Each structure stands twice: as C-alpha cells, then as structure tokens.
Amino acid sequence: MFIGFTSCESDMDVEPNDPNAFLDDEFYAQPGAYQQAIAGVYANLALTGIRGPGSSNIQGLDAGTSQYGRGLMNLQTFSTDEAIWTYENDPGIREIQRNTWSAVNPILLGMFSRIMASVAFSNEFLRQSTDARLNERNIPEGERADIALYRAEAKFLRALAYYHLLDMFGKAPLYDESITVGSFEGEEMNRQELFEHVETELIDVLDDMAPPRGVDFGRADQGTAMMVLAKLYLNAEVYTGTPRYNDAMNYIEQILGAGYSLANDYQNNFRGDNSTNEATNEIIFGITANFEESRSFGPVVVMTNGGVGSVEGNNEDFGLFNPGWGGAIRITPQFAEKFDGPEFENDARNTILSEGRTREISDVGNPNQGLVLVKYTNIRSDGTNPEYDTFTDTAFPMFRLADVHLMYAEAHLRGGGGSLSQAVSLINDLRTRANGASINESQLTLDFILDERARELYWESHRRQDLIRFGKFSGGQYIWSFKGGSASGIPINSIRDLYPIPAQSLSTNRNLSQNPGY
Template sequence: MQRNFTRTLGIMAMAAGISALAPSCTKDLNQSPDYAASSNVVYADPAQIQQVLARLYATFAVSGQQGPAGNPDISGIDEGFSNYIRQYWQLQEITTDEAVIGWNDGTLPQVNTLQWNADNEFVRATYDRVFYEVGLCNEFIRQTSDANLSSRGIPAASLNTVRTYRSEARLLRALSYWHAIDLFGGGPFATETDAIGTTPQYKKGADMFAYVESELKALDALDDNSGALLAPKAVYARADKAVLWTLLTKLYLNAKVYTGTDRSTDAITYANKVLAASSGYSLSPSYANLFLADNNTTDARNEIIFPITFDGTRTQTYGGMTYLVHAPNGRAYTAAQAGIDGGWSGLRTKPALTGLFGSTTARNPNDARSQLFVFQGQNPRVDTLGQFSSGPLIAKYRNVTSTGAPGSNVTFPDTDFPMFRLADVMLMYAEAVLRGGSGGSATQALAYVNQIRARAGASATTAGALTLSSILDERARELFWEGHRRTDLIRFGVYTTGYNWAFKGGVQAGKDVETFRTLFPIPNTDRVANPNLPQNPGY
C-alpha cells in the first residue's frame, strides 16, 4: 500500500477478504477496493464481521498482509520497522533515560538523541501506523451501522453481538487518537461520518482530547441492547470496559499536558472502576511472569488489562514482540535464555534506570525487577551509542514459559505485549491523589504503591516518603520498557529540560533540548499531501 492512506482518513474500505490477519487493499484509497468478496457480502455475515474485527486488533501486532514480511501495510520504510508496537515503543522509550539502540539505520540515531526533524522516517512510520489504524476502524464502524446491518439482513440474534464489535472498533480508534494526541499534539481527523475521499481537517490536541473523552463516555454508557462493551476479563485480549476505564484514566492524568486543565479527580474516578474488586484484576504473584511466553494463561493474565497478542505461528512479524525479544539479546544474555534462535544486539539501557534500584553496576538482590538487568561483560555506562557492550542489557521480554519451556517458534515469540496492566493503574491512582484529586485517599495510594513493591520484594515506602518524585521513580522501576516513560517524563515536566541522560541532545553526558520536542512533528510527506495540516511549533 502506498503511503497516501493518511491523507484521506475516512476512506479505508476494509472488507477483509477474509483473513483475520491479512485483508487485501488497493494502492490508492480513492479507488474502489479490489476484494474477492465485496463489503456487502462480508458485512452480511457475522462470522466474517468478526474476522474483520480481528484484523483491527492484529494491526497493532502485524506489519502487513501476509507476515512476517513481503506485503506491507505501509511503504517508505522496511516492513519490520513499520510495525505499530515497535514504532510506538521506540518513540516512548529510546527517546528517554530507559533505553538506547545502537543501530545506525536511516535516521534512527536522530530518534535516539532527540534530534529528529519532520523528515524522520521512524517518526513518519509511527504517524502513519496510528492513522492507518484509525482509517481501518472508521470503515468498520461505517459498515456496521444499524442501517447497514438492517439492509444486509443480519439475523436479529446476532445484532447485539455485532454492535459490540462496533463498540470495540470505536474504542480501538479512540486508543489510536490518544496516541495521536500524546505523540503529535493532534493531527488529521475523520470519523465514519466523513465521506470517502474527503481530505481530513486538522484537529488540535485539546479538541481531539474532547472528542476522545466524549466517545469513551458514550461507549461507557451503552447498554446490552446498544452495543455495550464486554465486562472486564470476559474474553482475554478484547477491548472491554476495563480497557476503556484505563484509557480514560490515562487521558485524564495527562489532561493538563494536553489541555492545560488538571483532571486528577476524573483520573481517580476511572482508576477506581478498574481497581474495584468486581473488575476481577489482581497483581501477578511473579513480576517476571508478566513478560513470558505463557503470560496469556498464567496468573499474569489477571493483571494484564489489555494485551497485544502474539503467537509464534499465527502472528509472525519482525516488529512487536519479535523486536522486543530479539533486539536486546546478545553477549552474556544468550539466545537460549531468551528462547530464540539468535539475538540482534541492539537495545540496552542507561545508568539512569539501573541507578533507581540502588546501583549502576549490579542488581539489587532485594528487588525482583532489577533481576532482569544483565551487567556481565557490559560497560555499565553508555559511552558509545553504536557498541552493544555499552550499557546494561535487559532480559525483560522472553520467549520462554513460566516453567522454562521454549515458545512454539524460536524466531517469532508467543509473548503478549502488556499495553495496559493493573500495576500501572494503581500507580496512576496514587499519582492523581498526590496531585490533589478527590475521590481517593493518601492511605489507599500508599497501600497500592506498597503492594507493588511487596510483589517485587522491595521494602515498604512510608507515608512521608510518598511524593510525586517518588511516584515517577516507582513508575520507572515497575514499568520500564513498557512504553510509558516519555509520556511520564513530559507529565512531570522533566523531559526536555532540567533532567538529562546519556546522549540526550547528541552529547555523551546529555544536555537540555528544545522544549518543542515534547511533541513530534507532523511528517512533511503528509503536510505536502494535505494542505489542512499545520506544523507543530519548532519544526
């Protein structure tokens, strides 16, 4: 598919023909799709509608139409690089104090050092992925309207099920629009109501925030006869009510960044919904098990609220978990330990992270989370970007089960990516309380933090020591390499200035960078094609 799909967001005509993982599409989204089956056929069959929905989920995990490569969703970049989770993770992690990558592919070093511009292909791939998913969701939502379902004779017994599918698509679209707000401060905007072929208008972050908020609240209010989302934990990996509540918690916790208005009280309201006993979530007894090949079947699934699922046989890609398992592997951290056929010798971490556990040269024996660091044979500092020996390794994501058995495929992992999990919600609750939100308590905030620390074997925090600064550090200790760090540092006001790490700004010691780098630029390629798009300040 050519890279012009983001120019007309409302138009991704996806009739999936008809694999859950590999719909066909044309090279020009202003043309009629060339499918073996038309939308009138596909969307008249609830089973095929479910398969199309599965592709909306799979777009976060896979990179193309066949897997692992050869027929990419987007072009202009290597297919493996173009994967949604891979690119989102990179912008959230290697631009921070938690990760560094040693490869020199294209303009990747610019991302590593916070020196990107509006022509950076990795920024562009992330942007394209976000709006590609929006386009897919728009078409699914358009095709599953009540009017279309009625005209295609969907059986009455299936109507509510299909309406729930439609609500899931709306939630996935809201998730991607949140990514657009957080990464780009807005962008081209379209919904299912926009005519196919329409050039989308620009919506700035505050306005997009208002849309996402209203959309999520509307979804939360649906009843069983109008497409209510599934109850929490009803079906593993589905976008259910708990996913919605978690997304609203994140939206509100970051609202002051996005809109200038503190919404900590609202963050507590929706965190409480997830944290309620009736939701059924609990911390996994083992931290390490959250990131293993059977995290979909062990107690880890009781903590993971929204996984992006991977399967070594069915979701083969060089992005996603294939990247996150292979890229940090090499040297003293062997392929056999990771359950794979070979490491890629790329990703490491920085002393800013390891130091949060008490030492930049050794693991903390009293914290299970630091046992995932590999110091053996590594320079504990990051003195050179391109040397894999420079910086500790992290063995967080592995393609082995909790019993030590290898995954089903030694190249493509079975490990699911935990996009949202309970410990994150607990920490968001505590932070919102410390920011002055009502509806929670300092006692409960402290209890949540200490539950998380107790799981890791770390000593309890006292009430006097629980501060916003300590919450930021605890989020790093608990959630490192899970795609949260950039957003966290921006929310705490220390991303661009006042706090530095190795090679920030392109110098080994790190330096302050321009404040406009809290947002990525709108890619020049899209601005040339869509005159409605302004550029973010500074670019």
C-alpha cells in the same frame, strides 16, 4: 479500503479472505463475516501486512517502521533514558534516541501513518455495520448483539488511536465514518479539540462495551476504556493546561474495583503465555502475538532479540533458539541507577546483567559497552520453551493494573483525592510482589513515584509520557546519556515535548499545520 488480518485469540481466531473482499456485500453475507472484520481492525495493532512479517499495507513504508507497538516503543522508550539502540544506521533511530528528530524522520511517518490506518479501519467497520447495512444484508437478529459489541470496540480503537496522536503529535485530522472513503483532507483538531474528541468518544462508547474482563484477551472492554480515560485525565494538564486529577481518580478507583488483580509473579506479565497465564488478571489490554499465525517485527520481538547481550550471548534467557541481534539494546547509566541500593538486589523487576560490563556508553555502536537486561521472554510460566526462531507468542501489555496502582498514588499527591494510606498500600502491593522493601507514608513523593514507575513499567512505552508529565523530558532538570545528542547528555528544547507532524502527512492533507519549532 479495508484490510483483514489473522488474529490469534479464541473467537478472534479467523482467516481473512482477500482484503478487497471486505468491501464486498458477498463477503458480509457469510456467517462470521463481522467477526472477521473486527479481527482485522484489531490486527492493525499487531501486524503490518497480510503477506508475512516483512510486508506492509501502507504504501512507501516498510514493516520495521510501520508496526503500531513498535512505533510506540520507538517514540516512547528509545527517546528516553530507558534504552539505547546500537545500530544507528537503521533509518531514523539515531535522531529519535538523540532527540534531534525532524519532520522527515521515517519512524515518525511510520507511527503517524499506522495510527491513522487504525482510524481508517475502524471507520470502515462502522460504515459496514450500520443498521441499514445489516438490514440490506439480511443479517439475522441473533448475530446483531455481537455486531453491536464489535461496533463499540471499533469506536474504542479509533479513540485509542486519537489518544496516541494527542500524546505524541498534539494534533490530528478528524475522520469518522461519515467522511467519504478516500478523503485525505480531514479538518485539523488542535490539542484541546483532540483531547475533547477522545474524551467524548470514550465516554459515549463506555456503556456499550463489555464489562471489565468480559471478553477474550486482546479485545477491549469497559476496563480498557476507563484506563484510557484515566490516562487522559492524568495527563490533562500537559495536554490542555487544565489539571483533571479528580477525574483521573474517579476512573482509577473504578478500575481498582473492577475485578482485576496483580499476577503473583511479576515476570508472568512478560512471558510467552502471558495471554493465557495469571497475567490475564492484570493486563488490562494487550497486543496479541502468535508464532504460527501472526508474526511481526513488533516491540516484543525487538526487545527479546535485541536484548540478547553481545558479551553474554544469553539468548536462552529470552527463550530464543537463534543468537539474537548482537547486543542491539542497552540501557543508559541513569536508568540503571534506579535499581541501585540493597533494597533492589532481590527485586524481581531488576533484571539488569552487569558482570563483565561497565555502565558508561561512550560509543553507541559498540554493543559491549553499557548494561543489558532481560524483560520479555518466550519462556512460558511453567518453564517450557517452544523451539521458536526470532518470533514469539508473548503479548505486549499496553496497559496493566500495576500502572493503575501507581496512577492512584500520583493522582492523590497531585490533589485528586483518595487517601495517603491507600496510596502507600497500593505501592507496597507492587514492591511486596517484587520482593522489594516496603515504603512508609513519608517516603511517598512525586520523585519517588517517577522512579518507581520506571522500575515497574520500563519498556512498556510509558516513559516519555511520564517524563513530560513530571517536567523532566525537555530542559535540563534531568539529563541522561545521549539526551540532545552528546554522550554525556545536554538539555533539549521544550518543542521536543511534541513530535512534528511528518512532512509527507502535511503534503497529503493541506488542512494540517506543523507544530511550533519544526
């Protein structure tokens, strides 16, 4: 099946017909049909269903556990030191943030299922847009160049989905457009095979995509594909046991020369108009949001409403005209320590509010314990604030140029080439923008980079991946509050470096096997 959504950006601003129509020749005979269809593939990243933010098009899953960006937030952020969710009676979250999850966790099922939906939607678009199909439907030649570009983007979105499966679950079933619709038994790819599959897909599609910054915000281009390749190679030693830092540096340098630039104001990357303000020069790929047309309980909605402090009642800091969610999110003391020191007092990235609060959290259910911060807001870069309730216009920045600066420094220190002076310069670009103190070459170490990544990229769904790459997620080298379940934190087994394949997914596909230790 194929399902359509509304997307809100420029030429992707379309209203889909009945979802069943996406399999109908009559639908594809309409002008702009393929534009609508690719918008539906993209919308799977932002929305969960076509009947409003509480609906889900995945049977058996609710909207709160099956939104793509929120799944990334749950698994990449709340499993780490970056955030604590107050309401542990919400299904699955206690086990995620205490690193005690099992294969029956509903958040894991939601993420795995939503990612596989992205694969399915991409495949269906590719089936419906072959040359044979276009000929059957007498699609004019003038439309075919755009359709070819949409096909490349669909292949990228499928590769992105498999990249996330590689990172979080380590294996996945192989489905492409040649497999019969309705098949639930794709052959399993192990982590090495999955790595090679994503690598091949991205390299093959790269030349068919628009040049960097050559399409509207929210669509993928060559820069986006190069970003995923750079990420793939930076983490290759974790994924396959073989370091690929030179390959990572190759794509990092290409991105740095591709015309992106840092926003002058760090916080513009997280404001309500970040899909149209200067942040569009920095955000390499973002999941779009639109209050009027595409509402969901995605990561930005959660981190704005959830970020409102129970003590502070500071909903106005987030641009919200509702009281927020009663202090749903706090940060761990260990994360707060990353901003200790006079050099971070005026750092734009340091949005921690500490007045009247203590750092320590002894009772997760007490929202008055622990520190809070402000990252995402619905306030626009010109200071205006639309009177919205709960939902926002703020896009989720999945990939930013700032990350590329940090990746260059790390790849260099890990032997990937480049120069030390350039690495330091790129780091100082970020610190200068944030009004922080510059560093010198002797200060650039891997430990510094890990902490700087936390300061620059927190709540952007990178932290779990970073901690694993630096050897500090499992084991006892780095302990944070509630790691492993206890308030003071304890070491966790290395099996936790991968999530289990959801039990329901195993029962659906007999070719899948469980990850070790689960």
